[in-house]
Amino acid sequence: MPSAPAGTLYRGREGMWSWVAHRVTGVAIFFFLLVHVLDTSLVRVSPEAYDAVIGTYKNPVMGLGEAGLVAAVVFHAFNGIRIMLVDFWSKGTRYQRVMLWVVMGLFVVTMAGFLPRHLMHVFGGE
Amino acid sequence: MTTTTQAAARLPIENPGQAYQRRKTTRGNFELYGWVFMRASGVVLLVLIFAHLFVNLVAGEGISAIDFGFVAGKWASPFWQVWDLVMLWLAMLHGTNGVRTIINDYAERDGLRMWLKIALYTAFVVVVTLGTLVIFTFDPCPPGAAADLLPSFCTT
Numbered sequence: 001m002p003s004a005p006a007g008t009l010y011r012g013r014e015g016m017w018s019w020v021a022h023r024v025t026g027v028a029i030f031f032f033l034l035v036h037v038l039d040t041s042l043v044r045v046s047p048e049a050y051d052a053v054i055g056t057y058k059n060p061v062m063g064l065g066e067a068g069l070v071a072a073v074v075f076h077a078f079n080g081i082r083i084m085l086v087d088f089w090s091k092g093t094r095y096q097r098v099m100l101w102v103v104m105g106l107f108v109v110t111m112a113g114f115l116p117r118h119l120m121h122v123f124g125g126e
Numbered sequence: 127m128t129t130t131t132q133a134a135a136r137l138p139i140e141n142p143g144q145a146y147q148r149r150k151t152t153r154g155n156f157e158l159y160g161w162v163f164m165r166a167s168g169v170v171l172l173v174l175i176f177a178h179l180f181v182n183l184v185a186g187e188g189i190s191a192i193d194f195g196f197v198a199g200k201w202a203s204p205f206w207q208v209w210d211l212v213m214l215w216l217a218m219l220h221g222t223n224g225v226r227t228i229i230n231d232y233a234e235r236d237g238l239r240m241w242l243k244i245a246l247y248t249a250f251v252v253v254v255t256l257g258t259l260v261i262f263t264f265d266p267c268p269p270g271a272a273a274d275l276l277p278s279f280c281t282t
């Protein structure tokens with residue numbers, strides 16, 4: 001194993017961890033989507049079949065799962081824009097780390113807007 | 127190693143004065159187009175998926191309002207049909223291409239890599255075909271279904 005060189009753009013620093021997170025969230029969303037299209041296709045079986053399966057999703061455990069999925073999508077989407085800026089904007093590489101903090105900031109703001117409302121729907125309270 | 131043996135091992139330069147010529151690629155530009163597609167589809171998906179999540183999870187009663195009647199209400203309109211169709215195709219192409227990259231990165235044995243890709247492309251074809259058919263053949267008022275499960279416009 002070569003030892004990590006000091007001062008690269010990527011290895012072992014924020015740039016690498018954001019890449020790992022982008023990968024993990026991308027794969028997670030992909031597998032969700034496979035299942036999601038399958039369960040949505042139950043609308044072609046019968047209204048009863050669809051409502052029965054969707055009904056089993058309406059519990060706190062799945063509610064938290066949905067929150068996790070939304071978090072994955074929000075991170076992947078904002079960080080995806082950051083990747084594009086690194087690629088296409090002439091100053092992109094210089095600001096890649098700053099932009100990661102912007103991504104995290106936007107992530108926190110979006111989730112702060114989403115979570116209370118979603119958890120209210122999941123746990124009753126209207 | 128001495129400098130003379132190093133120089134001898136090097137290939138002679140044929141036309142030293144000639145301008146640098148890029149090697150003509152012989153394998154096509156598939157990976158380049160894939161790279162561009164990941165970025166173009168990403169921007170569109172951001173809009174499509176954020177709106178999907180907003181309408182289905184945040185607006186109105188959120189997740190607790192989702193049932194057959196909710197889906198029928200949306201897919202009665204060509205607007206949401208086209209929306210979901212584009213979202214289905216772009217997300218599956220983007221996701222499949224992304225996972226293909228990841229398989230190429232980690233599956234080093236040829237046989238394993240081939241089987242993983244066969245599984246991946248099979249999943250792609252099945253899910254995209256099924257999802258497309260579901261959108262186009264959907265009937266919001268299936269005959270014989272209990273009226274209280276259907277959207278209200280079915281009875282009028």
Ligand code: HEM
Pocket residue numbers: 029033036037040041066069073175178179182183189192196197200206210211213214215217256257258260261
């Ligand atoms: C927990 C979050 C989600 C919920 C509750 C949800 C709910 C639904 C519902 C009720 C439908 C039926 C039609 C409609 O409402 O437009 C649907 C369809 C669809 N959703 Fe989602 N969705 C979620 C997340 C996602 C995500 C993250 C994606 C993209 C990766 C996605 C992609 C799709 C697609 C492509 C369809 C069309 C399926 C088909 O063609 O049969 N959804 N979703």
Ligand code: HEM
Pocket residue numbers: 019022023025026027029030033073076077078080081083084161164165167168169171172173175217218220221222223224225227228
């Ligand atoms: C919400 C909007 C989205 C944006 C802005 C976005 C953006 C991106 C970008 C820019 C890349 C990098 C491509 C590269 O490095 O060449 C990427 C990779 C990827 N995306 Fe997305 N994406 C989005 C949604 C999705 C969805 C819905 C899925 C799953 C169905 C997905 C799965 C992946 C995967 C698996 C990768 C490969 C990751 C890797 O190679 O490390 N993305 N995305």
